[in-house]
Amino acid sequence: MASVELRGLTKRYGGSNAVDGIDLTIDHGCLVCLLGPSGCGKTTTLRLLAGFIAPDAGEIHVGGKRVSSPAKTLPPESRNMSMIFQSYALWPHMTIAENVAYGLKLRKLDKATIKKRVDAILDVTHLERYAERYPGELSGGQQQRVALARALAVEPETLLLDEPLSNLDANLREEMRFEIRRLHNEYKYTTVYVTHDQIEAMTTADRIVVMNQGRIEQEGSPEEIYQAPNSEFVARFIGGTNILKGRSDGDGAVVCDGFTLRCGQGTPAAAGEAAVSIRMHDIELLTRQPPDRENVAAGTVVRQIYLGALRDYLVELPNRAQVRVTTAMQINVPPGRRVWLRFPPVHCRALAPSAPDQTKSVQVETVT
Amino acid sequence: MALAHFRIDPSKPVLIAFSAFLCALIFLPLSWLVYFSVTDNAGALTPNNFIQLVSDPTLLQPLLTTVQLALGVGLICSLVAPPLAWLVARTDMPLRGWVRVLVTASLVTPPFLGAIAWEILAAPNSGILNQWYRALFDLDPYASLLNIYTRFGLVFAISCYTFPYVFVLVANALDRIPADLEDASAVLGGGAWYTARRVTIPLVLPAILAGTLVALLQAMTLFGSPAILALPAGFHTMTTKIWSLFQYPPKPGLAAAASLPLLLITVVLLRTQHRLLRRRGYSIVGGKHGAPRLLHLGGWKWPAILLCLLVLGSSVLLPYAALIKTAVVKQPGEPLSWANLTLHHIDFVFFEFSATKLALYNTFVLGVLTATLGTALALVIAYLTARQLVWGHRVLGFLATAPIAIPGIVMGVAIFLSYTRPPLVLYGTLWILLLAFLTIELPAGYQQLQSAFRAIHPELEEASRILGANRLQSLWHITAPLLRSGVIATWCFIFIGVIRELSAAILLFTADTKVVSTIIYDLNESGDLGAISVLGLTMLVVTFAVVILANRLPVLGASAPGRS
Numbered sequence: 001m002a003s004v005e006l007r008g009l010t011k012r013y014g015g016s017n018a019v020d021g022i023d024l025t026i027d028h029g030c031l032v033c034l035l036g037p038s039g040c041g042k043t044t045t046l047r048l049l050a051g052f053i054a055p056d057a058g059e060i061h062v063g064g065k066r067v068s069s070p071a072k073t074l075p076p077e078s079r080n081m082s083m084i085f086q087s088y089a090l091w092p093h094m095t096i097a098e099n100v101a102y103g104l105k106l107r108k109l110d111k112a113t114i115k116k117r118v119d120a121i122l123d124v125t126h127l128e129r130y131a132e133r134y135p136g137e138l139s140g141g142q143q144q145r146v147a148l149a150r151a152l153a154v155e156p157e158t159l160l161l162d163e164p165l166s167n168l169d170a171n172l173r174e175e176m177r178f179e180i181r182r183l184h185n186e187y188k189y190t191t192v193y194v195t196h197d198q199i200e201a202m203t204t205a206d207r208i209v210v211m212n213q214g215r216i217e218q219e220g221s222p223e224e225i226y227q228a229p230n231s232e233f234v235a236r237f238i239g240g241t242n243i244l245k246g247r248s249d250g251d252g253a254v255v256c257d258g259f260t261l262r263c264g265q266g267t268p269a270a271a272g273e274a275a276v277s278i279r280m281h282d283i284e285l286l287t288r289q290p291p292d293r294e295n296v297a298a299g300t301v302v303r304q305i306y307l308g309a310l311r312d313y314l315v316e317l318p319n320r321a322q323v324r325v326t327t328a329m330q331i332n333v334p335p336g337r338r339v340w341l342r343f344p345p346v347h348c349r350a351l352a353p354s355a356p357d358q359t360k361s362v363q364v365e366t367v368t
Numbered sequence: 369m370a371l372a373h374f375r376i377d378p379s380k381p382v383l384i385a386f387s388a389f390l391c392a393l394i395f396l397p398l399s400w401l402v403y404f405s406v407t408d409n410a411g412a413l414t415p416n417n418f419i420q421l422v423s424d425p426t427l428l429q430p431l432l433t434t435v436q437l438a439l440g441v442g443l444i445c446s447l448v449a450p451p452l453a454w455l456v457a458r459t460d461m462p463l464r465g466w467v468r469v470l471v472t473a474s475l476v477t478p479p480f481l482g483a484i485a486w487e488i489l490a491a492p493n494s495g496i497l498n499q500w501y502r503a504l505f506d507l508d509p510y511a512s513l514l515n516i517y518t519r520f521g522l523v524f525a526i527s528c529y530t531f532p533y534v535f536v537l538v539a540n541a542l543d544r545i546p547a548d549l550e551d552a553s554a555v556l557g558g559g560a561w562y563t564a565r566r567v568t569i570p571l572v573l574p575a576i577l578a579g580t581l582v583a584l585l586q587a588m589t590l591f592g593s594p595a596i597l598a599l600p601a602g603f604h605t606m607t608t609k610i611w612s613l614f615q616y617p618p619k620p621g622l623a624a625a626a627s628l629p630l631l632l633i634t635v636v637l638l639r640t641q642h643r644l645l646r647r648r649g650y651s652i653v654g655g656k657h658g659a660p661r662l663l664h665l666g667g668w669k670w671p672a673i674l675l676c677l678l679v680l681g682s683s684v685l686l687p688y689a690a691l692i693k694t695a696v697v698k699q700p701g702e703p704l705s706w707a708n709l710t711l712h713h714i715d716f717v718f719f720e721f722s723a724t725k726l727a728l729y730n731t732f733v734l735g736v737l738t739a740t741l742g743t744a745l746a747l748v749i750a751y752l753t754a755r756q757l758v759w760g761h762r763v764l765g766f767l768a769t770a771p772i773a774i775p776g777i778v779m780g781v782a783i784f785l786s787y788t789r790p791p792l793v794l795y796g797t798l799w800i801l802l803l804a805f806l807t808i809e810l811p812a813g814y815q816q817l818q819s820a821f822r823a824i825h826p827e828l829e830e831a832s833r834i835l836g837a838n839r840l841q842s843l844w845h846i847t848a849p850l851l852r853s854g855v856i857a858t859w860c861f862i863f864i865g866v867i868r869e870l871s872a873a874i875l876l877f878t879a880d881t882k883v884v885s886t887i888i889y890d891l892n893e894s895g896d897l898g899a900i901s902v903l904g905l906t907m908l909v910v911t912f913a914v915v916i917l918a919n920r921l922p923v924l925g926a927s928a929p930g931r932s
Contacts, residue, residue: 050834076833083834089827093849102845103835154835 003028003190004049004158008058009068011044018044020214021058026207029188031181033201036211037237042194045211046160049192050083051076062158082151082189083160086167088143090135096146097122097131103154117153124183125149141172148180152187161193165200177203198238202226210234228265232351235277242283242323243351248274254350257319259297261343266350275351282347283325285313286340287333295343299323301335315341383760386749390767393807397782398774401631404624404785417625427626430604433519434588437605440523441530441587446580448527448679449534450572457542458568459663461672467680468539474683475532476911478868479525480592480888481904485687486525487596488694488897490514496690499701517601526593528683530586534579541575542568547661560663574644581641585634589775591871592885596892606630607777607871614875620785627778635773688908695901713898717906724903726880727887731867734798734883738805739863743855745806746813751847754821755829765818772811776871779808784875796878804872809862816861820854860918864911 004026011019019041026032034042047053049060051067051074060068062081067074082103090099097118104114122128125145135143144164151159164180165173181204184191195201201208202222210217210225210233218230229235232243246256253262254274261276290296299315302322311332313325323341333339408414421427452471456464474482489497492512501513515521545568553563594605604612606626613623665672677685694700697708717724746768753765771779783804787794794800824847832842870885877886884907891900 050830052830052833075838076830077836077838079834080836081834083831085827085831087825087827089825089831091828091831091846091850102832102837106836106841150831150835160834 003063005061009048009055010057011048012056017214022216024209026190028190030206031184031191031193031204032207032209033205034194034209034211035198035201038196040211041214042211043162046162046192046194050081050160051079080157081160082154082156084147084151084164086163088147090143090146092135095132095134096127099146100150100153121149121153140168144168144176156189159189159191163194180204210237229277230352232275235351241277241279244276244321246274248272261295261348262345263348263350264345277349277351278343278347280324280326284342285325285327285331286342289340295345297341299339299341301333301337301339304335315339386764394767394770397786400785401624401627401782404621405628417621420622421625430606430609433603434606437523438584438587441527442580442584444527445531445534445583446576449531450538450576452679453535453538453542455672457539459665461665461669467676470680470684471532471535474529477529479529479590480596480870482529482687483525483593483596484892484900485690486516488690488700489686490516494701496701517597522594522597525597526587526590530583533582537575537579538572541572545571578641578644581637585637591777591874610777610781611874623781627781630775631778634775638773691901691905694897695905713902717899717902723882724887727882727884730798730881731884734801734805735863735866737802738809738866739859742806742809742813742862743859746810746817750814750817750821754818768814769811771807776808779804780872780875798881800876801873801881804876805866805869808872809865813858813862816858817854820851824850856918860914864914867907
């Protein structure tokens with residue numbers, strides 16, 4: 001059952017489209033991450049969902065009911081949603097218990113029920129001891145938990161999170177990522193989570209929606225996004241990959257300067273410019289020239305970094321492209337040495353070129 | 369939901385209503401001001417007022433005097449205040465905290481009261497200091513050391529109450545300079561003096577300039593001090609000249625024309641000041657970077673303390689002592705003795721003289737009304753602009769800040785011209801004073817509340833909305849409690865501003881609508897210094913009480929537990 005549905009959602013700010021015709025269906029109980037660089041429209045999408053702003057075109061449906069359209073936007077308070085803000089937005093003049101009870105009081109529950117539910121949620125979020133404290137007296141991580149508790153206490157239909165971990169330091173962030181996932185598993189609210197951190201998205205989401213310039217670049221499970229990026233943008237944004245440029249030979253291979261990459265994944269352009277993505281750890285680094293030539297390129301080690309379990313190499317190819325390769329710790333090659341890289345076809349993914357290239361290749365096609 | 373569908377967007381009517389009110393408040397008087405300046409008594413268009421303004425020496429001379437006066441005050445303030453601020457903010461001078469307190473005291477002292485105090489101290493014959501001087505050196509009864517009724521005396525008396533503007537800006541700038549910036553210079557080999565010259569002083573230079581401009585502006589637009597000190601000395605400044613043009617036979621057209629240069633200069637100076645303070649690179653990002661290291665003064669602390677004593681003695685200690693003494697003695701020039709003590713002045717002010725009772729009542733009513741209405745008005749405008757709730761909120765913000773560029777006396781002229789004729793004949797009522805005070809105090813109130821709103825993250829309200837509260841509930845439960853201390857501060861600020869206002873009130877009061885400041889001015893005309901001292905001290909006590917009350921009382925939102 002679809003819980004949240006965006007249809008052609010568009011929001012303009014000063015002539016440019018912050019959100020540009022987004023279509024998205026979110027299943028009930030699903031945790032979806034909107035992932036993208038700053039300015040990609042993910043926060044605007046979230047604020048449209050919350051009803052803080054009205055769309056210029058398109059609609060939002062929640063539970064089969066239309067809540068946003070250019071003609072009429074249901075105010076935030078009538079949407080039965082909760083939101084966790086980047087700043088936490090804890091009210092400094094209320095105690096933790098008062099903060100958490102706020103939404104329940106507005107729902108006109110009786111005192112005993114409110115107390116019971118506040119106690120329960122403070123228990124789940126490990127905040128029992130801080131009920132009578134003020135937000136200013138808590139640490140960043142504790143404040144984050146209060147924000148979570150306050151949002152969950154009202155048992156929302158939909159939970160929205162706006163970069164909830166960006167104000168925490170690295171250790172706490174990791175801890176809270178698992179905390180958010182744990183609480184989601186416990187309550188199974190339909191959740192939309194906005195972040196620019198791909199690791200955060202990978203570790204918490206059921207589905208990831210990669211956004212770029214107000215549009216959805218790719219949507220899929222974390223595995224799909226990581227293993228099968230559809231575009232150069234997604235491949236680069238998720239990270240840990242090399243993008244090699246060349247020309248498509250029209251037969252499933254990309255010819256680079258001095259070597260050819262046969263691609264076992266993706267669909268390269270019929271002809272013209274093409275790009276191949278291959279993950280750092282999928283490349284084999286060889287110290288001797290292998291007998292076969294398929295998907296092999298010679299190169300020189302430029303830099304090597306010891307990472308404990310792994311070594312991180314930077315290898316320069318004859319066409320001056322630089323490739324990052326991670327190998328087992330045992331393979332130790334000093335900089336300056338000649339090496340051979342094997343790009344196994346099964347890991348080579350031909351990509352739709354990113355937007356500017358797309359127009360170029362179209363031009364090439366029409367000319368030829 | 370069906371109902372919500374038909375709900376009209378309330379932002380348009382709200383915006384229109386507030387804009388219309390603000391326009392009426394500001395542009396109506398200004399329009400009349402311009403109209404009167406370019407027409408003659410019959411209403412025909414004429415440039416005569418301006419021609420007379422630049423050709424009549426009795427009008428041109430005050431303009432020149434005002435410029436001299438302003439430059440003199442600016443010079444003194446820029447020389448005295450920055451060293452004082454630096455001593456307080458950057459050195460280990462003893463009693464630094466007291467210096468700050470006393471500077472604040474001189475900031476809240478109405479300049480006309482200070483001028484009267486200096487009259488008591490340094491009038492050529494009766495001045496206490498001159499009497500001491502004669503007694504000390506056994507001189508003849510006409511010898512005098514100081515004469516406050518001179519151009520320099522006026523510059524001095526004004527500087528005493530304008531230097532705090534420079535001090536406050538510079539001290540704040542010094543407080544905000546992260547110690548790192550100075551440490552970085554020291555690490556690179558810059559000595560204390562080199563660091564001060566190349567890092568610290570350039571960083572506070574905009575604050576010094578901006579503060580000096582404010583001091584200039586004050587000196588130019590003050591009415592009280594020149595009226596008290598320049599008129600007996602036989603010369604006029606622009607403000608006293610404008611006031612005299614309202615004396616019989618009134619020449620409102622000429623007064624309006626004379627007001628316009630003052631308005632123009634104020635606008636230019638404020639624009640300059642604004643630009644100075646906003647220039648990028650000079651604005652130092654906030655946040656504490658560790659307290660700055662204080663310079664050890666060693667033996668230099670004695671000259672430093674002497675300087676502070678000289679400045680604060682002139683602006684606070686001596687004048688206050690003079691006022692207190694004058695309030696309780698029969699002859700201020702005589703030494704304190706049981707025979708000389710009297711309660712007559714206190715009795716006169718509070719029980720005998722009916723005019724002061726009326727003035728106290730009027731002042732109180734006007735203070736409370738203006739503060740309440742002004743705060744409410746500023747609150748709504750600040751909310752609309754800070755949250756950008758209505759289209760065109762910038763216009764509202766501009767309108768609310770515009771009166772800052774209108775000097776009190778110009779506002780007095782403009783409001784007099786607008787409300788002494790139909791459709792709104794308010795002259796002779798408290799309403800005209802209320803309108804004037806409301807307009808004059810609106811910018812400060814608006815700016816205070818706007819920054820208070822800015823300090824409240826919009827997400828705090830949004831969090832309340834998404835949890836199920838509507839806009840009004842969110843305002844009531846979240847915004848109002850967080851804003852409380854800001855609102856109270858604004859209320860007190862306006863209240864204090866009203867009870868000390870003289871420049872506009874002097875043109876607008878009538879026999880039934882006297883206020884304390886105009887009574888003080890009247891009593892000065894009749895030379896009743898004892899009663900003035902009692903009234904002035906009452907005014908100061910009320911002012912300080914309000915300030916302290918607003919800062920201390922926990923009921924009023926000073927400090928709730930756990931505020932971060």
